[in-house]
Amino acid sequence: MNIIICENLSVAFSKTPVLKDLSFTVDEGDYLCIVGENGSGKSTLIKCLLGLIAPDTGHIVTEKSLFNHIGYLPQQTTIQKDFPATVFEVVLSGFLNDLNGRLFYTKAHKEKAKEMLSLFGISDIKNKSYRTLSGGQQQRVLLARAMCSTKRLLLLDEPEAGLDPLAVRDLYATLRKLNREHGITIIMVSHSLNEAVREANKVLHLGEDCSFFFGTSKEYEKSEFGKRFLGGQKND
């Protein structure tokens, strides 16, 4: 069943088109990987899906309730360097959309947040200040927060950025588990093509001049786009 339908989406920044006539669909339980070169509009697309940017033309159809079950990991956060907040405060704030008119977080929220901390191996820095963490640690905290805010859909913009190779492997394993066992739909922007194509069941490749490819991973491997990019990487 389609949970997101994107039709003829176009976005331009000061007359320069970034996305043009982009169409694709996402089904419940999909693992969609968005790939493409720097500046091809991947982050822009994610922001459109989240409703942070309004498209110029075309539209995105989603269930309204989807937005209360979304988890989001931004590529670069706008969080200021000197913000005082502990890791636990940050992760707990992922339950913001689960407050439902309640004013404070429940015990269950706090338990779940602790689970997420241990899932990402950051339980020991629970009470540390977010601003003093390394880039990779901050990334894990934000991932844990994103996991708290979702029951259905997780949107990740380059989640592997800043993680060490071991952590990247753990991340992929975690995402796989969430997708396969918990049925959470995943949309992920990534630059590691081979891994991404192996993990995902669908690929959206944003190419030059607003061209794009959308299809299953199998189709992608056989397509012109896939051959050029995957082949190029394998020869390294």
Added chain:
Amino acid sequence: MTDIFNAFLSYSFLRNALIVGTLVSLCCALLGVSLVLKRYSMIGDGLSHVGFGAMSIALALNLAPLYVAIPVVIISAFLLLKINEKSRLFGDSAIALISTSSVAIGVMIVSMTKGMTTDISNYMFGSILVMTKADVILSIVLSLLVLVLFVLFYNRIFAITFDESFAKATGTNTNLFNSFIAILTAITIVLGMRMMGAMLISSLIIFPALSSLKVCKSFGAVIVLSAVISAISFICGLFMSFTLDSPTGATVVVSNLVVYLLFCLIAKIRKN
């Protein structure tokens, strides 16, 4: 010491100043943390100047100052927030523009209608004598309301202050909450500026937050410490102004400054 204290409390206007001032200081401290972290502290300053303009006009027209200033300042808060959203750079200059214009218009109107009386100086630098009984009651009610609302929406305010786009992406109406904070700030500033003065009230918003940011690592701790610092600084300032016979607003600001310097020192020592 107790003699001075008893003498202090025997004046009803000082008692009122103590109650209203402490409540307003608490409101300023709580909102201040959010405003400072969102880089909105200039808005607080701008609003107090708009408040000055509005109160001067009320004075010229013989209207109750609070009833004119509160709505005018709330509307300006919305406006400044909108301008700031559109462009950060232009936002800063827009605030300077609006605040200086408001002061200029206020001064002009009053000097034309009533001449430069002590009232104007009271609005600029504050006075604890100007509040009527109705003002005191209104101030107490409104500042309690601000405090309660802040505590109730604490988690949402944290999330929006920390990462607005995440909050928005996960379905929180961030515009609504920004407006909410703007309204609370507008009310707080108008209530505080009678006592502290239009030129000085924004220091109550900025100082406690900056002081506690020096030493705390969690948002919760920053909020609590700011509130404590703000209340203590105000009470000390008021008491000092009574014993030294100095203007209240200025003395409270100096007392906040001393606390800030103290915390800078603590942070320095901790680092070494």
